[in-house]
Amino acid sequence: MKHIPVLLNAVINALGDIQGKKIVDATFGAGGYSRAFLESGAEVVAFDRDPNVISDAENLKKEFPDKFDLIPKPFSNISELTEQFDAIVFDLGISSMQIDIPERGFSFRADGPLDMRMSEAGDSAADLIEKLSVEDLAKILRNYGDVKKAGVLANAMKNAKPKTTLELKSLIYSPKDVAPVFQALRIAVNDEMGELERALNSVPDLLKVGGKCICVTFHSLEDRIVKNTFKQWTSPVGDPRLPIVEEARFKSVKTEVPTEEELNVNPRARSAHMRGVIKSY
Ligand SMILES: C[S@@+](CC[C@H](N)C(=O)[O-])C[C@H]1O[C@@H](n2cnc3c(N)ncnc32)[C@H](O)[C@@H]1O
Structure with missing residues (x-):
């Protein structure tokens, strides 16, 4: 089954007007998010460590020359980006293509080699x-x-x-x-927790002022990492009992979960949570 993007409308609403903006799509997958960002006039740099996504990415590049690029590496490599972005978006976990192909070994519903490597x-x-x-x-x-x-x-x-x-x-x-x-x-x-922690560490410096980081998570462990990291970024820096306290570097953007309507169309969105922050200075 082709991957149906999860919480895409919520992500698009959270990003606001992205015409002419530069966005990192850290998890290209089937390209649902990247396509929506490009169609709204943004430029996109995407990451994915699954080599199977490369052909879809090449097709998208033909449609949006000079506006789109895929870096076929783990997203912790965002630390190597040399410019700042208006948004960095993570849609975590695995895609429907990965789970539905028994040879990838992700699914317990079909027999296949016990593989599970995204890359x-x-x-x-x-x-x-x-x-x-x-x-x-x-x-x-x-x-x-x-x-x-x-x-x-x-x-x-x-x-x-x-x-x-x-x-x-x-x-x-x-x-x-x-x-x-x-x-x-x-x-x-897939060292999923380590990847997420390393990537999030790079986010504050990679965002422009006013830039947003949006994460869609699918299980409580990754959601906890995102929630705690965002909590730290949105908390004032320093000891609140002392007179000099620096204002928080980020503010929260609304948290969203899928609507009943989305779940009817795409039951795989069931456990999804979207969280976001915006950089204030
Ligand atoms: C849920 S899918 C993304 C779907 C995409 N938003 C769409 O609309 O088609 C997650 C994708 O992220 C990739 N991925 C997960 N963790 C990654 C990591 N640490 N580095 C790079 N890619 C990763 C997976 O290979 C998978 O293709």
């Missing part, structure tokens, strides 16, 4: 299970999936060394743990 490079989920100790594997299951009895499952995984999605699924005793276990491994394989 198709580095260690796959099967490699991680081979390499990590039972303790480290259990930590991943606990921290990224809130899996109960993580030690028992980690032990079973180390013994069985699953190589396919359904082999892994067959080891998970409780059906309600299946999705969290797959999510936990995916987060670890």
Whole structure:
């Protein structure tokens, strides 16, 4: 299934008039956001670490020559950008194309190699299970999936060394743990939390004054990182009990979740949250 952009209207509303503005789309995916920004008159620099998006990006480049570019790298590489932007937008997680292709190994609904690498490079989920100790594997299951009895499952995984999605699924005793276990491994394989933290660290200096950072998250762990980072940016700097306190560098933009209408059309938008901030100085 082609990816249906999530919370696109909310993102567009939060950005306001973007005619002639320069935007980073940190997560190109199927290009739904990039296209909407370009059609509203913006220039876009996009990132995506999945090499499968390159052909869609090349087509978009033909349609909008000189207005669009894709950097096929992890978005933590925004730190290497040398100019400032009017907006930096993250639509986190995986795309429908990634989840729907069994060979990518993201889905527990179809059999495929236990891969889960967005970039198709580095260690796959099967490699991680081979390499990590039972303790480290259990930590991943606990921290990224809130899996109960993580030690028992980690032990079973180390013994069985699953190589396919359904082999892994067959080891998970409780059906309600299946999705969290797959999510936990995916987060670890793709270092999703580290990527997000590193990228957000670069955002304040990369935004122009009046520039906005908008994040759409899909699970509580990434939402917590975004919420806490934005809270820090929107809080006055210094000890409030002392006379010299610097005004916060950012102000919040409204938080949004999908409407019932959007969820009817796109149930995959279910857990999405949009948060945004605007740079004041
Ligand atoms: C939810 S999709 C984005 C969909 C896009 N907004 C659209 O409208 O088509 C997320 C995309 O971000 C990419 N991605 C996730 N984490 C990334 C990272 N750290 N660096 C680069 N790309 C990443 C994934 O490969 C995926 O293609």
